[in-house]
Amino acid sequence: MAEGSLTVVGTGIQLASHLTFEARVALQRAQLVLCLVAEPATRAWLERLNPNTQSLNALYELDRNRSGAYEAMTREIVRHVREGLEVCAAFYGHPAVCAAPSHEALRRVRSEGFPARMLPGVSAEDCLFADLGLDPSRWGWQSYEATDFLIRTRRVDPSAALVLWQIGTVGSGVASAEKRPIGLALLVEALLELYPPEHEVVVYEASPYPSWEPLVHPVSLSQLAEKHVTALSTLYVPPRDEAVLDHTILNRLEL
Amino acid sequence: MASESRYGPLTSFLLQLAEDEQQNRQKAIDKSDLADEDKELLSRGNFDEIRARIETEAREVGAQPWFLVRPWFRPTP
Numbered sequence: 211m212a213e214g215s216l217t218v219v220g221t222g223i224q225l226a227s228h229l230t231f232e233a234r235v236a237l238q239r240a241q242l243v244l245c246l247v248a249e250p251a252t253r254a255w256l257e258r259l260n261p262n263t264q265s266l267n268a269l270y271e272l273d274r275n276r277s278g279a280y281e282a283m284t285r286e287i288v289r290h291v292r293e294g295l296e297v298c299a300a301f302y303g304h305p306a307v308c309a310a311p312s313h314e315a316l317r318r319v320r321s322e323g324f325p326a327r328m329l330p331g332v333s334a335e336d337c338l339f340a341d342l343g344l345d346p347s348r349w350g351w352q353s354y355e356a357t358d359f360l361i362r363t364r365r366v367d368p369s370a371a372l373v374l375w376q377i378g379t380v381g382s383g384v385a386s387a388e389k390r391p392i393g394l395a396l397l398v399e400a401l402l403e404l405y406p407p408e409h410e411v412v413v414y415e416a417s418p419y420p421s422w423e424p425l426v427h428p429v430s431l432s433q434l435a436e437k438h439v440t441a442l443s444t445l446y447v448p449p450r451d452e453a454v455l456d457h458t459i460l461n462r463l464e465l
Numbered sequence: 466m467a468s469e470s471r472y473g474p475l476t477s478f479l480l481q482l483a484e485d486e487q488q489n490r491q492k493a494i495d496k497s498d499l500a501d502e503d504k505e506l507l508s509r510g511n512f513d514e515i516r517a518r519i520e521t522e523a524r525e526v527g528a529q530p531w532f533l534v535r536p537w538f539r540p541t542p
Contacts, residue, residue: 224483225483249520251519254480419482419483421490423510440513
């Protein structure tokens with residue numbers, strides 16, 4: 211009986227250069243690579259690494275709910291593992307971050323007894339730390355998917371940094387080949403309850419191509435508009451003020 | 466699923482640039498046999514414009530529209 215296995219990897223953000231050594235080995239050794247990447251050059255490059263590469267991109271249906279596409283991707287990955295293939299599922303960025311089919315496929319194949327693992331990748335947030343020169347431990351770090359942030363009651367700490375993923379599609383649940391930030395005005399409205407209008411935020415996108423500069427667009431919060439946003443933008447909101455020190459704890463720790 | 470293995474000259478150039486770990490980007494652009502408009506695009510240095518051109522190249526050889534979003538969405542309750 212054929213064995214079947216699943217390895218989930220991240221290709222990182224930048225074409226070729228962000229792939230870890232262990233992920234590269236997994237891609238080259240797989241009997242089948244199923245990929246979901248953000249632009250065609252990375253897809254072409256994966257085909258060079260392993261000619262048995264197929265894209266999951268075709269499972270998106272334009273203007274249809276994305277959750278249906280993610281279920282179809284999960285099923286496609288699991289189907290090939292059940293057929294006995296050593297499958298490598300490759301997602302751009304980090305395969306555990308904002309990636310439903312990677313987690314769900316792992317859960318399903320493990321529940322059926324197949325060997326399965328996930329290897330880390332370079333995420334957009336990792337690139338943001340480096341490109342904007344930020345240390346998340348300096349102020350503390352809050353990180354949310356933008357639509358999820360909007361639709362739930364969050365308790366934001368304005369003394370810590372805030373990152374909102376996917377502002378290019380905030381408020382949209384359908385598959386789109388271009389930006390669709392239909393909830394951006396609502397997002398700005400929500401943030402203006404926490405931050406002053408002149409608070410400078412940064413619209414950021416890491417470059418997918420080695421040696422090209424990232425998009426870094428500082429703008430005051432009240433001016434943030436669709437024209438500043440790309441389909442893959444992340445929003446960085448710096449802390450509003452310094453966190454208050456607890457002198458009782460400082461004394462008890464003798465710091 | 467349909468194969469999307471064909472790709473255009475700009476994509477090929479970027480793949481070669483990445484594989485060669487080319488440090489001098491402009492020198493590589495100047496030495497390439499890309500069309501002048503592609504050289505100009507690459508030299509301008511805006512990756513968003515380059516990506517748009519690469520997507521156009523991919524569609525010209527039969528690829529589907531590219532979906533620019535993380536594969537995650539939590540449906541409203």
